[in-house]
Amino acid sequence: MKIPFVDLKLLHSEIKEELRDVFDRVLNESTFVLGPEVQRFEQEFAAYVGTTHCVAVNTGTAAIQLALAALGIGSGDEVITVPHTFIATAEAITAVGARPVFIDIDPVSFTMNPALLEAAISSKTRAIIPVHIYGQVADMDRILEISNLHGIPVVEDACQAHGAEYKGRKAGAFGIAGCFSFYPGKNLGACGEGGAVTTDDGDLAQRIRLWRDHGSSKRYEHIFPGLNMRMDGLQGGILSVKLKYLDRWNNQRRQAAAAYDKAFVDTDIEIPNEMDYGHHVYHLYVVQTSNRDALRHQLTDAGIESGLHYPIPLHLQEAYRFLGYKEGDFPVAERVKNRILSLPMYPGIRTQTIERVVSELRESCHVG
Numbered sequence: 132m133k134i135p136f137v138d139l140k141l142l143h144s145e146i147k148e149e150l151r152d153v154f155d156r157v158l159n160e161s162t163f164v165l166g167p168e169v170q171r172f173e174q175e176f177a178a179y180v181g182t183t184h185c186v187a188v189n190t191g192t193a194a195i196q197l198a199l200a201a202l203g204i205g206s207g208d209e210v211i212t213v214p215h216t217f218i219a220t221a222e223a224i225t226a227v228g229a230r231p232v233f234i235d236i237d238p239v240s241f242t243m244n245p246a247l248l249e250a251a252i253s254s255k256t257r258a259i260i261p262v263h264i265y266g267q268v269a270d271m272d273r274i275l276e277i278s279n280l281h282g283i284p285v286v287e288d289a290c291q292a293h294g295a296e297y298k299g300r301k302a303g304a305f306g307i308a309g310c311f312s313f314y315p316g317k318n319l320g321a322c323g324e325g326g327a328v329t330t331d332d333g334d335l336a337q338r339i340r341l342w343r344d345h346g347s348s349k350r351y352e353h354i355f356p357g358l359n360m361r362m363d364g365l366q367g368g369i370l371s372v373k374l375k376y377l378d379r380w381n382n383q384r385r386q387a388a389a390a391y392d393k394a395f396v397d398t399d400i401e402i403p404n405e406m407d408y409g410h411h412v413y414h415l416y417v418v419q420t421s422n423r424d425a426l427r428h429q430l431t432d433a434g435i436e437s438g439l440h441y442p443i444p445l446h447l448q449e450a451y452r453f454l455g456y457k458e459g460d461f462p463v464a465e466r467v468k469n470r471i472l473s474l475p476m477y478p479g480i481r482t483q484t485i486e487r488v489v490s491e492l493r494e495s496c497h498v499g
């Protein structure tokens with residue numbers, strides 16, 4: 132039997148009736164863009180994250196872009212982030228016309244290394260975007276301390292971290308804005324595209340609302356030229372249903388991670404580190420090994436899907452060649468890209484499935 136990397140069919144089979152009800156409701160109401168379902172989800176998600184506002188948009192990329200745009204960031208400005216992330220983090224920066232400035236990650240957490248942050252700040256720096264990669268929050272105390280010292284706002288890329296915590300507070304509640312993706316495979320996923328910005332700043336929330344809807348708060352009256360990045364009514368309703376299950380699903384991910392962790396103890400496969408400060412929600416379960424490519428081939432031959440998150444750090448991507456970075460600039464990101472391997476991880480993954488993945492890997496890694 133093939134083992135998938137994620138199993139969305141399994142997830143949705145459990146809640147099919149509830150999702151059908153959403154379709155019925157939205158069809159009866161026929162408000163397909165924004166509307167009451169989206170408004171309700173915004174309130175519920177803000178309450179979940181612990182912020183006063185949430186603005187629902189159409190993707191996670193848009194969430195970051197609109198947060199930056201609403202902060203007034205544009206051409207001539209610099210935004211500091213990490214090269215070890217999905218390209219969307221940097222695309223949101225270039226989309227507003229600003230320049231991404233990369234700093235390396237911490238070798239233990241794989242998130243932004245705060246020790247490198249101050250040296251990267253220039254007179255043009257307008258925001259800092261830590262990425263809560265794989266479902267683990269970055270070291271927010273140290274990042275926020277530097278942010279406060281220099282008066283530079285933090286925008287969190289929480290696109291992989293729905294429900295993740297740092298010292299008891301949720302991802303998305305630390306910066307001036309928290310940005311989430313509801314792409315179907317994320318810990319909280321729509322049945323299509325979706326995203327949101329969480330914030331405690333009412334003015335910022337209002338500006339993001341304008342940005343997502345053509346700079347308009349009243350039909351056909353436009354305060355500035357904005358964009359169309361609104362959430363669908365259907366997705367709002369679906370996300371409200373799924374939000375109720377998020378903590379349960381995250382716990383299932385944590386249990387699966389614990390089962391993997393235990394099975395790898397006597398091998399030379401390095402398990403992911405859960406930091407003392409945090410509550411990891413394992414959007415991805417990423418191990419490290421020196422013979423990654425061989426292990427990955429072996430899994431593929433055995434019908435087991437795996438992933439690489441990500442194979443090329445952003446500073447070495449063709450798309451960002453114009454930034455002028457070169458190989459060797461970010462040694463940690465460059466080292467881990469050859470060692471990482473993402474194993475099957477999803478809520479409801481069975482113990483036997485984990486055992487099969489592990490036994491396949493144990494055959495070719497060093498045990499003892």
Ligand SMILES: *Cc1c(COP(=O)(O)O)cnc(C)c1O
Pocket residue numbers: 189190191192193216217219220262288290291311312313314325326
């Ligand atoms: C998924 C993701 C995004 C972008 O979200 P979309 O909804 O796909 O636009 C941004 N950053 C990170 C780290 C992500 O994983």
